[in-house]
Amino acid sequence: MTLQSLHPIRELHHDLATRPFIVIWEVTRACQLACQHCRADAIPHRDPLELSTDDGRRLLDDLAGYDAPRPMVVLTGGDPFERPDLVELVAHGTAAGLHIAVSPSVTPRLTRGSLAELQLAGAKAVSLSLDGATAATHDGFRGIDGVFDATVHAARTVRELGMRLQINTTVTRDNVHELPDILARVVLADIALWSVFFLVPTGRGGSLTPLGAHEVEEVLHWLHDIAPLVPVKATEAPHFRRLAIQRRGVDDVDRAFPVGPLRSALRTRTAEVVGTGGGSPGPRRPRPPINVNAGRGFAFIDHRGSVYPSGFLPLVAGSLRDRPFSTIYTDSPLLRSLRDPARLGGRCGICEFAEVCGGSRSHAFATTGDPLAEDPTCSYQPAGASIRI
Numbered sequence: 265m266t267l268q269s270l271h272p273i274r275e276l277h278h279d280l281a282t283r284p285f286i287v288i289w290e291v292t293r294a295c296q297l298a299c300q301h302c303r304a305d306a307i308p309h310r311d312p313l314e315l316s317t318d319d320g321r322r323l324l325d326d327l328a329g330y331d332a333p334r335p336m337v338v339l340t341g342g343d344p345f346e347r348p349d350l351v352e353l354v355a356h357g358t359a360a361g362l363h364i365a366v367s368p369s370v371t372p373r374l375t376r377g378s379l380a381e382l383q384l385a386g387a388k389a390v391s392l393s394l395d396g397a398t399a400a401t402h403d404g405f406r407g408i409d410g411v412f413d414a415t416v417h418a419a420r421t422v423r424e425l426g427m428r429l430q431i432n433t434t435v436t437r438d439n440v441h442e443l444p445d446i447l448a449r450v451v452l453a454d455i456a457l458w459s460v461f462f463l464v465p466t467g468r469g470g471s472l473t474p475l476g477a478h479e480v481e482e483v484l485h486w487l488h489d490i491a492p493l494v495p496v497k498a499t500e501a502p503h504f505r506r507l508a509i510q511r512r513g514v515d516d517v518d519r520a521f522p523v524g525p526l527r528s529a530l531r532t533r534t535a536e537v538v539g540t541g542g543g544s545p546g547p548r549r550p551r552p553p554i555n556v557n558a559g560r561g562f563a564f565i566d567h568r569g570s571v572y573p574s575g576f577l578p579l580v581a582g583s584l585r586d587r588p589f590s591t592i593y594t595d596s597p598l599l600r601s602l603r604d605p606a607r608l609g610g611r612c613g614i615c616e617f618a619e620v621c622g623g624s625r626s627h628a629f630a631t632t633g634d635p636l637a638e639d640p641t642c643s644y645q646p647a648g649a650s651i652r653i
């Protein structure tokens with residue numbers, strides 16, 4: 265029995281139908297970068313209709329009104345530093361009792377001084393994007409030279425200041441073979457979490473090529489293999505939880521889940537750059553994936569105050585102009601339907617893992633137009649699937 269076999273999934277102990285685990289607020293859509301995969305289709309200037317400082321304070325007060333543990337709040341963009349009241353919002357949320365993280369773009373506004381101001385205001389964590397292991401690939405992805413070096417520098421600064429650091433990596437068919445080299449960097453960066461995001465073809469990301477279902481499965485196995493090396497999270501791939509349960513207590517994983525060419529290549533390169541392919545006891549206990557999903561523990565608020573199940577599922581659940589977030593989160597028919605595994609269709613609808621997985625609702629919607637359809641990025645065939653598909 266391995267450590268991973270003890271708790272393959274982290275279940276939250278409060279009712280996710282009435283209290284979210286994490287809320288992402290896109291404080292602005294303005295950003296000076298033009299990343300290829302941008303969900304937000306970021307724009308150079310602030311939208312006059314974005315939520316005001318007072319609107320933001322009211323939202324943060326509403327979120328702070330939840331019983332503990334209150335939802336974690338991530339201020340994202342666009343580039344949150346495009347808002348002159350960013351520090352004020354962080355301070356307000358912190359004073360109200362919230363844990364605030366900030367997800368800035370790497371631009372000249374991101375300096376040791378601006379990070380220190382955030383920290384002084386109470387921000388606990390900063391997340392930065394790293395989509396390539398070299399300047400050539402990362403800067404190519406983000407459309408501006410010099411961002412890679414600035415990101416490495418900013419990551420170091422975040423840790424020197426003593427803030428938690430999350431690295432976000434978007435994986436597509438173009439950079440999937442670079443994952444081991446990115447891993448080597450994040451292992452050295454002393455991070456709190458590596459979030460590997462499986463591209464949803466929405467926003468500007470629609471021009472990139474996402475992985476197919478079998479490739480996703482191979483990458484998820486690789487992520488599980490390297491989990492003893494770094495705290496890792498699979499974003500928009502909730503079947504990582506299914507895989508964690510399937511692998512629980514399995515002694516010969518390669519025999520139970522044969523290694524395909526992609527995982528084999530990732531494993532070989534990992535051994536070259538990190539010194540181990542993972543899969544064996546590492547320096548840390550693997551982080552169990554948390555059982556939350558779009559609209560079930562997770563919600564996204566855009567810059568104008570519209571509430572969505574996720575930033576990658578463009579269906580509006582309600583607007584802060586009409587009702588507070590807490591009411592929308594609990595009552596929205598859309599969010600209620602997403603929280604009900606009995607409403608899922610296709611393979612997800614008959615899957616024995618539906619309650620702990622539920623599939624990526626964003627991928628389902630992006631592919632079929634139906635947020636309750638089966639997740640096309642999962643290759644699992646539940647018993648009886650042939651009857652329903």
Ligand code: SF4
Nearest residue numbers: 612615621622623642
């Ligand atoms: S079929 Fe759906 S619910 Fe089952 S593991 Fe795959 S994505 Fe998850």
